[in-house]
Amino acid sequence: MDTVTPLTASLLRVRGHLFHRRRGRLHAKQHPRPQRRLTRTAGLHCAPEPDGGGAEVSAPPASAAVEEQAPQERPEDFMLLAANRSDFNEIIMVIDSPAARYLVLDHNRNIHSILPKTTVWTNSYWDEFVSLPAIVPRGPVALLGLGAGTATHLMLKFWPWLQLIGWEIDPMIIELSRDYFGMSDLEKATESGGSLSVHIGDALSPSATVEGGFAGIVVDLFCDGKVIPQLQEAETWLQIAKKLMPDGRIMVNCGGGDTEESLSSSWVQNPTVKALCSAFPGQLCWKRLSEKESVNYVALTGPLPDLDEWSASVPSELSTKVKQWVPCDLA
Structure with missing residues (x-):
């Protein structure tokens, strides 16, 4: 019999943004500071080991209080697979649910990767990366911060000819991703010749490059739920840009705003976006995802693409979303 321990589902966060269940879907909610806990109890089942014994894990403490819960909402069970x-990473968990599988890291229990089961899309910033190949030259695309391969699954689904090269610093994450997130399949060539090449190491190392440069670079580098400090420095972005081929672009998950007030302000209070603007004055676009997604800021280097052409060249689910990009002009 499986061991059952309680889990507060709201402790699962995508890059510092609170995820909670409403009507069976994951939604992100920006939390003000100091952090406000929105909890509801769910059952966490530990998958049994092959010999019949229960998995040995240190379960998160049970939450007795339910501070906010939708009326008549039923708790959902999560299965701890690993x-x-x-x-x-002091904490690495693979958590399964009927809707998706999650890679959860660190004490804040941030979701670093999602593998949806009932849809292709994540309803979060990973979906934005699918639009990048439509506006860059033909060539290899780098993924700096591979995680369990959420972006890779999406990009090869819609651009099966892509040569993706991913960097992940933690070999344990790669091992678990091959076992539980289908990364081994991504490393095999598609019928169109695309595939993922995995590199274990520092994504910001000078060696993280290819001859001739990348057509595009996706940057998704976080630690403890925050963008790594190096990405808040303009010089880091200038070094990354040197790895691009002519007309190549960088697309970035910049995380959320510094404060609750920044979400309603007319310009972005986000240190990563400000560093990018400093590095690429007049050559940066940005958008903020909606609360139904993840309230993250995403950024794109280079001039604003022709939005009509871009919209017509991406999957239909993204055609409206790409028109939300605007030039970044921070005073």
């Missing part, structure tokens, strides 16, 4: 630690 729990481990590494030199880079």
